[in-house]
Amino acid sequence: MSAPDTNLETQKSRHRGPLGGMAIILTFAGILLLALLVWTFFNGLEPGGTDAQIDGRTGAAVESE
Numbered sequence: 001m002s003a004p005d006t007n008l009e010t011q012k013s014r015h016r017g018p019l020g021g022m023a024i025i026l027t028f029a030g031i032l033l034l035a036l037l038v039w040t041f042f043n044g045l046e047p048g049g050t051d052a053q054i055d056g057r058t059g060a061a062v063e064s065e
Contacts, residue, residue, distance in 0.1 A: 051063065
């Protein structure tokens with residue numbers, strides 16, 4: 001069933017605040033996602049975790065710096 005008395009202009013004004021809040025949250029989430037991608041890109045280039053790394057070409061253990 002639909003509402004018997006709908007006023008679109010009143011509904012627009014009532015929903016302006018929540019829709020604006022959702023837009024702000026989505027913008028903030030997009031900025032956080034972009035920051036995560038940049039951070040992952042710059043920190044993911046360095047091998048780490050052990051003192052010796054395996055050289056992919058020869059298979060020999062190489063001391064990390």
